[in-house]
Amino acid sequence: MTIRCSDLVKTYEGGKAGWPALRGVSFEIKAGEFVAVTGHSGCGKSTLLNIIGLLDDPSGGQYEFNGRDVLSMSDQERSSARLGEIGFVFQAFHLLNRLSSIENVCLPMMYAGADAREMKARAASLLHKVGLKGKERKTPLELSGGERQRVAIARALANSPKIILADEPTGNLDSVSSREIVDMLFGLNAEGITIIMVTHDKEIAARARRNIRLRDGRLEQ
Amino acid sequence: MRALLNAVKTGFSEIWGHKTRSVLSFLAIAVGSVVFIDAFSAIFATYNRLQQQKAVSGMARLKLTQNSGLAYASTEDYTPPPPIQYEDVVNLREKMPELYMISPEVRTWHNVFEYGGRRMVTSLTGVTPEWIKRDYIYMLRGRFLDWHDVDNKLRVCVLMRKSALPPINGFYKSRMRQWNYTANFDTMVDHNDLLGKTVIIDGFTFTVIGILEELPYSKRPSTILGSNQDYKVLAPVTTLSHYGFVRPNQSLEVNIDTGNERTFEESIRRLKNFLKIRFGYEESGDEEYFIIENQLDLIKERIGDSIKASLVTISLGMLAFIAGGIGIMNVTLATVFARTKEIGIRRAIGASRGDIMLQFIVEAVMLGLIGGVLGSAIGYLWGVPVKVMVGMDASHIKPWMPLVSVFIAVMTAFVFAIYPAWVAAGLKPADALRAE
Numbered sequence: 001m002t003i004r005c006s007d008l009v010k011t012y013e014g015g016k017a018g019w020p021a022l023r024g025v026s027f028e029i030k031a032g033e034f035v036a037v038t039g040h041s042g043c044g045k046s047t048l049l050n051i052i053g054l055l056d057d058p059s060g061g062q063y064e065f066n067g068r069d070v071l072s073m074s075d076q077e078r079s080s081a082r083l084g085e086i087g088f089v090f091q092a093f094h095l096l097n098r099l100s101s102i103e104n105v106c107l108p109m110m111y112a113g114a115d116a117r118e119m120k121a122r123a124a125s126l127l128h129k130v131g132l133k134g135k136e137r138k139t140p141l142e143l144s145g146g147e148r149q150r151v152a153i154a155r156a157l158a159n160s161p162k163i164i165l166a167d168e169p170t171g172n173l174d175s176v177s178s179r180e181i182v183d184m185l186f187g188l189n190a191e192g193i194t195i196i197m198v199t200h201d202k203e204i205a206a207r208a209r210r211n212i213r214l215r216d217g218r219l220e221q
Numbered sequence: 222m223r224a225l226l227n228a229v230k231t232g233f234s235e236i237w238g239h240k241t242r243s244v245l246s247f248l249a250i251a252v253g254s255v256v257f258i259d260a261f262s263a264i265f266a267t268y269n270r271l272q273q274q275k276a277v278s279g280m281a282r283l284k285l286t287q288n289s290g291l292a293y294a295s296t297e298d299y300t301p302p303p304p305i306q307y308e309d310v311v312n313l314r315e316k317m318p319e320l321y322m323i324s325p326e327v328r329t330w331h332n333v334f335e336y337g338g339r340r341m342v343t344s345l346t347g348v349t350p351e352w353i354k355r356d357y358i359y360m361l362r363g364r365f366l367d368w369h370d371v372d373n374k375l376r377v378c379v380l381m382r383k384s385a386l387p388p389i390n391g392f393y394k395s396r397m398r399q400w401n402y403t404a405n406f407d408t409m410v411d412h413n414d415l416l417g418k419t420v421i422i423d424g425f426t427f428t429v430i431g432i433l434e435e436l437p438y439s440k441r442p443s444t445i446l447g448s449n450q451d452y453k454v455l456a457p458v459t460t461l462s463h464y465g466f467v468r469p470n471q472s473l474e475v476n477i478d479t480g481n482e483r484t485f486e487e488s489i490r491r492l493k494n495f496l497k498i499r500f501g502y503e504e505s506g507d508e509e510y511f512i513i514e515n516q517l518d519l520i521k522e523r524i525g526d527s528i529k530a531s532l533v534t535i536s537l538g539m540l541a542f543i544a545g546g547i548g549i550m551n552v553t554l555a556t557v558f559a560r561t562k563e564i565g566i567r568r569a570i571g572a573s574r575g576d577i578m579l580q581f582i583v584e585a586v587m588l589g590l591i592g593g594v595l596g597s598a599i600g601y602l603w604g605v606p607v608k609v610m611v612g613m614d615a616s617h618i619k620p621w622m623p624l625v626s627v628f629i630a631v632m633t634a635f636v637f638a639i640y641p642a643w644v645a646a647g648l649k650p651a652d653a654l655r656a657e
Contacts, residue, residue: 083571
């Protein structure tokens, strides 16, 4: 699993020339790396993560996801890649509140067409793995912030992704929960999953093997 | 298939989670369904009545009446059309023996009927034995009029005993009280066995030789030509003329059954020829002395009217469906905007555009299905038990009508959900995730 960006540009519409979020970003991330993407607010971290996660298109430059040119991929191919190869963990958790924890974890497997019984067994085992045994039937609204983020991690792991993209996963958590979530992500990285994490936290960034620092949409090496 | 089942499951939870919104959106579809079933059943009731009419009387019927609506330029020009008299009917019978029925009829109203010291108002109809060849079915006690009665102008009569009315609502009850001037006569015949008794009509004694009992409403073949003519007392047509019950110039109405649909046109031509020779009948313009009502044309006219009315109702049903569809489109669009973030989440975890489209279409189709089923149930309840309770005829609801109605409801929902579903599927995942 390799991610290769060269001269990546993203300009949001608005105003005469638009608003540039990324102004020529180039880097390569190899399988198994733990990369922290840091920088001030508005420097383009989340935009970069969205492009890496195939949620958004770059306005210019080249992006190769696992050897495939992303710009030539169809929507179906991108959806399949998100479904099978990428897991997302968001700052705001982005769980469906009317579904239970186990149903939230089942969702990606449902889109992958998994068998209902296998799907439930795997979701239960993933919730067990992230320390939520016995809370399978609880909805996100009945869980603490840390627990919700664990559900989100379990959901990200549902289809055994090769890469997890975490957009400030500790941003809404207290220090104890933050440490637990970060430890969990490092644990997953130790299992061979590539982690790309956007963070403001210098301590967490310092623990990462590699940092990509952005400043005004450019790389600051 | 699994994706579809999952979409159905999610759809249920969405509909259940937003009950008010869901009820409002499928209600309009349900209204369309009710109107549709009612209109369809009305059309089929018309066809059903036609079939029954054909089965009972065939199509080869005519009614010959004097044309009392002739227009003249001035009073000097006025010459009344010649009346059809009993001798003309006898003459016609001799000329056209092949006709199955030639039944003359003359009627008087407000005759005074006396029996057992009681006086009441009735209506008298002069007929011949051929009257019995009509399609109207009664049970006879005693005997009917025969040619001996007619030829000898005997004062004999047959009384009509009315069957119980079907349950009717308050409005009709009050109308019937107002217009049924022979109610006392009906009660008299109902409560006294008058067979063989002597009664007095307008001062003349008559012997009751038969009682015709109307069939109960439930057993009658319904017709569309007004078979429920309100006969009270039947007597020989010659007796009524002889004793002055009818004016000498009062014309007879003649009901004719040619007996054969294939020779129907030929019979009409010969009848016109007979009238031309007898009365100088002119076929064209306003100069016609007689009106020949053709049952086939009449049936076609009635069916045409009924179908026109039903088409209007069906159009209203279709409009209700379209309104319901627009309602579903509106609700689905609102749902798309309310669930933009959810769409973003689903897209982020791997749902394709097709998955999102399927999700919204399935939800809308489920609303259409619920609306269609609900509307069909209400349509059936309205068409059968409720209508019967309020004294109307029950609708002829065939099992396929609710099915068609549900199918149209589902298809309407499907068609109107395509645009909102397409909007939902077209949202960019990153933009959708940013939605508040």
